[in-house]
Amino acid sequence: MQVDFNAWTEGEPNNVDDEDCVGMYGNITQQDSRGLWNDFRCNASMTYICRVFKECMRPLGMENYEIADNKISASSFDGDDRVPQYGRLNNELPWTSNSNDNTPWIQVDLGQQVIATGVFTQGHQSESGHKYCVEEFKVKTGLTEASLFYLHDNDGTTEKAFIANCADTPNVAVMSEFHSRPRAQFVRIEPTKCYRNGVSQINVGQSHVVIRSESDRASNIDDEER
Incomplete structure (x- = not known):
């Protein structure tokens, strides 16, 4: 170039x-x-x-269960085999919101403050071949559950719509990067468009999730940059 x-x-x-x-x-x-x-x-x-940390872009524990089940919550779930605790990357079963839930979300309490750099999302394909995935979603982050705010586009005002999985390859994990690098302990994913067995639906949640971060704790970053 x-x-x-x-x-x-x-x-x-x-x-x-x-x-x-x-x-x-x-x-x-x-x-x-x-x-x-x-x-x-x-x-x-x-x-x-600028400085790159050795632990840059490391997963925070959604896939390997370092984040406990009681740290994962959701607006609703569609039966005992679709609970939010199943919304982990590469888990056999996914989280699915209730069909009557018009504003679904899945939320993770990371248990520590981090600089969040992005999330992986992953759909699900049943043994019978039915395919399900979140196609678009928004993200809220915050240091407390009461202070969650939406991540925005580059204009700083429009809520960012992240593009996730497609119907052809629902099991492929897709990385969505956070360009703003928010400091957060809570991360909430709000599905806005979902694919269910041949039909795209609005505001339906079905997904596996893993969250990645730049460093162990935000306080460590402050200490090293002083």
């Missing part, structure tokens, strides 16, 4: 002493150079612009 943009400092790059890497000037006395580029030796030690 060809990139036409550059922001080199005047006279750079000059490749003095075999400078094969690029850096950006930050808080220096020459204000005219702040934010501009310079070539540096690749073994030079500098501060970071």
